[in-house]
Amino acid sequence: MAAVLMHMLGDLTGRTMLVFPRSSALRLAELMLHRDAGTSLEFGEMEQSALKEAGNILSSAYMNALSEFMHLMLLPSPPSLAVDMSTAVLTTAYLQFSSQRDYVFCVESEFMMVKLSEKLRGFFLLLPDPASLQVLLRAVRVA
Numbered sequence: 001m002a003a004v005l006m007h008m009l010g011d012l013t014g015r016t017m018l019v020f021p022r023s024s025a026l027r028l029a030e031l032m033l034h035r036d037a038g039t040s041l042e043f044g045e046m047e048q049s050a051l052k053e054a055g056n057i058l059s060s061a062y063m064n065a066l067s068e069f070m071h072l073m074l075l076p077s078p079p080s081l082a083v084d085m086s087t088a089v090l091t092t093a094y095l096q097f098s099s100q101r102d103y104v105f106c107v108e109s110e111f112m113m114v115k116l117s118e119k120l121r122g123f124f125l126l127l128p129d130p131a132s133l134q135v136l137l138r139a140v141r142v143a
Contacts, residue, residue: 001025001086002043004055005093007077008063012135014128016063016076017093018055024120025051025083031113043083052079062107062124070139093127103133 002025004018020028026040029047032054033040040047056079067074082089105126112119128136 001084001089002051003082003089003093004052004059004079005082006055006059006079008126008128008132009075009077010067011072012066012070012074012128012132014126014132015093016059017125017127018059018122019089019125020051020120020122022083024122027118028054028111028120028122043081048081048083052081055079055081058109058122059124062126066126070135072135103128105136 001022002020006016008014008016026043026047027037029035029043029050030037030040032050033046043051056076059079060076063074063076066072082092084092105128107124107126109122109124110119111122
């Protein structure tokens with residue numbers, strides 16, 4: 001599994017994770033680096049950089065949508081990347097983000113490459129801080 005992790009700053013605080021299965025993460029890096037399918041077997045420096053950039057773009061897009069919906073300012077931090085077994089990535093992220101987070105918002109994302117007849121699946125996770133969770137829940141109830 002590969003996960004791009006970012007802090008969410010501004011009017012709401014917390015963390016975001018963009019999570020991909022290993023094969024999808026490698027393929028996404030190949031596409032971004034204009035490489036043929038199956039040519040990237042490991043997460044080298046270029047693959048890591050490409051995934052962090054993809055995570056930055058996608059997480060920022062999700063945060064912008066949330067920001068516009070709630071009329072709040074949300075700012076992303078620079079991305080970091082974790083590559084490991086899924087349990088290790090998620091457990092480490094949970095412990096680093098504080099055990100006070102009982103709720104996670106999850107958005108499944110599919111990337112369709114029609115010309116290549118491919119699709120890649122990933123998940124955007126939003127882990128709000130406790131105070132931010134209350135703001136989010138109030139906003140959802142109003143909408």
